[in-house]
Amino acid sequence: MSDDKPSDPHFSKIIGAGVPRIDGPDKLSGRAHYAADQLPAGLTYGYGVFSTIASGKVTQLSVERARRMPGVIEIFHHGHFPKLYRSPSSFAQGNKVEETRLPFEDERIYYAGQFVALVVADTFENARAAAREVEVSYAEDAALANLEQGVAAHGTQSGSGNHSRGDAAAAFDSAARHIDVTYRTPVETHNPMEMHASTAWWERDHLTIFDASQGVVMARNALSKIFAIPPERVTVHAPYIGSGFGSKLWTWPHAVAAAAAARELGRPVQLMVPRAQMFTTTGHRPETRQRLRLATDGSGKLVSLRHESINTTSFTDQYVETCGSVTKSLYSCPNLMVSHATTQVNRGTPTSMRAPGAAPGLFALESAVDEMAAAAGVDPLDFRLDNYAERDESKDLDFSSNHIVEATQRAAERFGWAARNPDIGSMRQGREIVGYGMAACNWEALKRPCDARVSLRADGTAFASCATQDIGTGTYTIVAQAVSDLTGLPLERITVELGDSSYPDGPVSGGSWATATTLPAIAKATRVALDEMKRYATGANGAFAGVASDELEVAEGGLRNAAGKQVSFADILGAARYGSADGEAHTEGADAQYSYRSFGAHFVEVRWDPGISHLRVARVVSAIDVGRVINETTARNQVEGAIVMGIGMGLFEATEYDARNGRPVNNDYAEYVVPVHADQPEVDVILLDYPDTRFNEYGARGIGEIGITGLAAAVANAVHHATGKRIRELPITLDKLMDDVPEARTA
Amino acid sequence: MRAFDYARAESPAAAIAAHGSDGQAAFLAGGTTLLDLVKLDVMQPRKLVDINGVALDRIERLDDGRLRIGAMVTNTALARDQRVVADYAVLSQALLAGASTQLRNKATTGGNLMQRVRCPYFRDGVSACNKREPGSGCAAIGGVNRSVHAVLGTSDSCIAAHPSDMCVAMAAIGAKVQVEGPEGRREIDFADFHLLPGDTPQREHALAPGELITHVVLDAPLAGSRSAYLKLRDRQSYQFALASSAVIVTLDGDTIREARVALGGVGTKPWRAPEVEAALVGQPVSEQRFADAAKRAFAHATAYAHNAYKIPLGQQAIVRNLTDLTTA
């Protein structure tokens, strides 16, 4: 936390404190049960048969041999599956799914890894063994295996999120200096530790499903549409999930298949997605190609900026990776154009992955800004300080709160940017060449409507509930902190339950909006419960009978009057013979008075050892302006984790597809390379902690995603400083930096 | 995974008897390769013979100065053995550069020798793969072949790199593989144990059907030698080598008296490089000489679409390792 943290009498010390996660002990001791830990009586196990071709159709599917395998109960496929209905997939209606096509709809194959059959058996092992005996014949069409193949075959479709102001083309043509560069980012796969899983059963006409879900309400509504039953007849549980990074925002085919199979069989069905299929049928960050054209005047002021991106999508749905979302407003520029287009390829439908749009988009933009700064002959730090926007020119609105200049300067100082010798390869230590690079980071601050309930109970505890989720980020803990702050109850006496669609409607855990959305609703519900408590206390026979409610103040889990008499909530309720004082509340989403965004800057030191072609990130200093920090520990953890993920994005991560047939190749944890402990640099995170009270009463914006934005660009910029090589295609692997690679003699 | 029979053996003889030589059984050591591939359905043994109870878990110094390692000695135990640390630093370092702590605690010396290739087309169960299904072709040629495919010893039938780090060190040290089978005991020279793919990539090693590895006997350490293992990869741990070198040298002042060099990550078997060794002997310590010598290892290399960089990277692995060893 910054030393000059503004003190705020409004909140007790628990807001901002780095209290440990309240769900930590359950997770460490195994008491936290995830979707695939649910073992209802009579449980059966599903295992998928997945398409081995990426395009074409199933011509024959024979289950005879599989049926004779031990323990097999049923085998579903497109010729044998109940009729279901598609979800309209509306975010506004709360029933969005990313892949609208239902499993087993027909014999068509759109991507490798698509479900073609589902075996249900008495054990997981039997289901898996039998799944291997299902014989599938295909008529294979030529697959479109990557972006270039897609564009060549059928061009692009226009996407959403476009923006234009001024005349970018004319300004470019008449500008003093310009660059025109194209960047590429590969498919990345979320790869949460916990694999997607669903355990589903029906009781009479009610579907209960434990799903690895970042959005239980969204899943409930989508399933209600898919099964054409009222939402009240569906309960989705996700008390714990082993992270998602966006891959668990929406309902994927396996959850539908599990629920449908359970209904057909009249028994619970559990279906886990094998690791290899976590790369195919549960979303991914799509491949992008981004063209950046920037121009400045003679003094290094941006006069034209164009960011045109194309991303791959599936043949079943259009997913737009809005790479230019940040470009619209980060820099001041009168002539600007942002456009998004997609091209269909034979891959599953992409989905949001941590900082969708911004993560690949800022790799391109913040690399290009460095290239522009170099072309303009300006230090990349000064260039940014000179060009940062002071208001949101895309919306013609003021920012609610923006400290990007301070963030950039403080990080620069902590990092020691002033010591940077701008000459390429000029800084050495032993065998290593040192490179310094920087980039801005940015993410929209979002806030959704939310309901919540808080009960102050006769046993002296409080109970808070909301149908949002804790996806490992600390939502349980900050909700308890908010209740504790308002009631004076210690954290141990506060129970928080999330991840259950029967609780008051809460938001999907995505978009970094969980904190800003959930806390105001929890606070409002707590206040309603406290008012109720005061009414009980001041009523006839109450502990404060005859005292006016507004003379009572909340103190240490009780109420106190002006004379200093203090009575605990438990005693107040006991006297009235009530079990609880309850509050329910609804809060609205963000208004449109301001442009709400979070800001920051990354500074990265890389080391390049040309003698062994070894590149590493040695040091990262990041300063982040996300409004008030609610929990120092979990907030810092989010930024540090995002930096690690950004290093993965910069140096290692890419899902590779065989260009001949569209099958993913490195679809396991050994070959899909993410950073490990040994790759960790020194990471120094500065949290600016300026409350943004225009945004919500806590002044908190979100923190889950901003840390990954810009990081890969800062790495690429540092690599350029060290090596002179401008790598415009992620990841920056050592082979791209080597000088003397011979020609391949063959394929 | 398919159903299989399971038997526990208490002695090598019992293991060999239980295993038989009909090609349907597999010895189960640490299981880190075997169980993985059984679950992927790439290996389909009808019977597993668990050899964890066969008492081949000792490391002994032989009278002639050689070191005899039981096949069931774990990678961790071998890497931490004081005699190995003192006399065969290259082996200890190679082991510790491999896999993860958890895997090394399970993985055994015999199993490591026998580990299968990491080629994703071999592991996916569907692509053309001559190793998995002889005669079906090789999807890696013309496919994705950046990290776990070789540039040395490849053939038109198979280009998968041998994945082991331990074996690279053993190739440099020199060793005998002691085996016992239905026909009795014999010894295989380490250099002959792993086979080049040629046009029979399904044949990976010199064991006859039913033979059990009982020991690996390391050659006596070179007197006055220094040795080290250098592994280059994308991330710093938990990844197979893109290129690695095992180097053992002895010096006469500033002149190389003897050198042994083996390479990993670049060859279809643990790759001893005698041409590099010959070029080093009698030479002064000099990075330029090292670079000239290292080049020779790759004179006959074949680069595929994505792995040409391994040719310079493999040379860097040799040069840096030699430089550090001779100038420390």
Ligand SMILES: Cc1cc2nc3c(=O)[nH]c(=O)nc-3n(C[C@H](O)[C@H](O)[C@H](O)COP(=O)(O)OP(=O)(O)OC[C@H]3O[C@@H](n4cnc5c(N)ncnc54)[C@H](O)[C@@H]3O)c2cc1C
């Ligand atoms: C994720 C992952 C990462 C890894 N990374 C590395 C790495 O970086 N470097 C590296 O070198 N290795 C690595 N490995 C491979 C690891 O070293 C091997 O899996 C291990 O050494 C195999 O030993 P095991 O005892 O587990 O063999 P098992 O799996 O039990 O057996 C492997 C094979 O050998 C046969 N076998 C076992 N013992 C005998 C015997 N005594 N006689 C005859 N046949 C026998 C088995 O029947 C089987 O066919 C990695 C493995 C994994 C899973």
Ligand code: SF4
């Ligand atoms: S390289 Fe070898 S293992 Fe890989 S596909 Fe070709 S034949 Fe199979």
